[in-house]
Amino acid sequence: DRGEPTGGGTLGADVARLLGDVAAALASGDAAAARRSAGEAADLLEVGSTTVVLPETPHAIGAVVALAVGDAGAADLLLARALDGGVGGPAAAIRHRLLAGFAALRAGRYDRVQRVLDDAHGPGTTRDALLRAALAVGLARRLGDVGRLTTAWERAQPMIAATRSDLLLLPALTELFVTAARLRHADAVDERVAELDAVVAGLGQPGLWARPLAWARVEAAIAADDLDALEAAVAHLRAAEPAHPRLAGLDDAAAAWIGVLRGRHDALDDGVAGLEQAGLVWEASRLVGQAAIRADDPNATRTLLGRARELQGTLPVVDESGEPTGTVLSAREREVAAAVVDGLTYKEIGAMLYISPKTVEHHVARIRQKLGATSRAEMLAGLRAALAAAQD
Structure with a gap:
């Protein structure tokens, strides 16, 4: 029976032994071994009748490792088991x-992310506060909501200053790293990133x-529109062996980004495939x-925007009403769109439309959201293409 302690020890001792194995695997970068030992420890805690107090649960550790190798589904399943079993208490x-x-953020389930932000309140720890702040930042960035992003970033800064980096904060720290570059506040995370670099270097740079840290550097350089920094980040990425084959395609994605920033699209297909695989x-x-x-040809712009919307359409995004978002603009939205393209302010548009x-x-x-735009520039390009198509 897997619920019985092994080796004559107690449940706590068995879990501690397995977590020791997890720690060794994390240090060596052996994702498969870390996930296997974390899974065994998780099983013991779920079937055991004794509450074991731990600084970090195997479910949380296993989820971070799963996210690091691009397996959001496995991370979600492991965490659902922990919540269903009440592992670790409140x-x-x-x-x-x-x-x-x-x-959920990785999977595009933004409705779930919002529910987490609404519900995951409580005393918690400084680390939990950092996770929550980074999650709010990540959601705002993906929704393309600059006002919300700015507010979330301001709220995150005290947590960034108060929390020391470690590997289990990787999902939060990489999100904050990219957003800091996007908002031109890189200095706010420099110390945390340096700490993370030191930890990874001390372990011998396991992939x-x-x-993931090198990919965050790639994304930060892209967010800052800094080609020189991107080329340096790509060198870091290529030097880091993928811990799982699904992450190998990130090299192609980085190369595609360099091409796009230089005005070329020849590597785009491989880049998209690499990102989808990850x-x-x-x-x-x-x-x-x-x-x-960045395309010079309006037809190419229209085609590429259509492809971007198709990719967005594969994400199960819902709006605040809980209804799936559509891709066709309503009559009112077309009126607003035309005014936005003409350069009117929200106040001017409101006065014109009596709203x-x-x-x-x-x-x-x-x-x-309907256009799948992640920036104002993308939205304007999409609106011009959509309005031109409507006139054809």
Whole structure:
């Protein structure tokens, strides 16, 4: 019976032994061994009748490793088991919900992410506060909501300053790293990133940790539109062995981004395939969207934007009402879109259409979501293409 302690010890001792195996695997970068030992420890805790107090549950550790190798589905399943079994009690439940939010973010389940942000409250720890802040930042960035992103970033900064980096915070820290570059506040995370670099270097640069960190550098350089930094980040990425074959395609994705920033699209197909293989569909849509913005030919822009929307369409995104988002603009949205393209402000559009500026803002947010745009530039390019197509 797997519920009985092995080797004549107690349940706590068996779990501690397995977590020791997990720690050794994490240090060596052996993702498969880490997930196997974490899974065994998780099984013991779920079937055991004794509550074992741990600094971190095997479910949380296993989920972080799963996310590091691009397996959001496995991370979500492991965390659901922890929540269903009440593993670790109420304090651990907060951590499990927040990490489940990162799995949902990766999978494009933004409705679930919002529910986590709404529900995962409680005393928690400084680490939990950092996870929650990073999750809010990540959701705002993917929704393309600059106002929400700015607010979430401001709220995150005290947590960034108060928390020391470690490997189990990798999902949060990489998200904050990219957003800091996007908002031109890289100095706010420099110390945390340096700490993470030191930990990974001290372990001998295992690919399990070095590759996700290198990919975050690639994304940060892209967010800052810094080609020199991107080329340096790509060198880091290529030096980091993938801990799982699904992450090998990130090299192609990085090469595609360099091409796009230089105005070339020849590597786009391989880049998109590499991102999809790694479970990074939103990032793939953003790659194609940026290629569309930088295309000289209006027909190419229209084609690429259509492809970006198709990629966005594979994500199970729902709006605040719980209804799936459509891709066709309503009559009112087309009126708002035309005014936005003409350069009118929200106040001016509201006066023209007899609606409030806030209502205009809601229309624009929904238009952006329908177009699959992750920036204002992508939205404007998509609107021009959509309005031109409507006139044809």
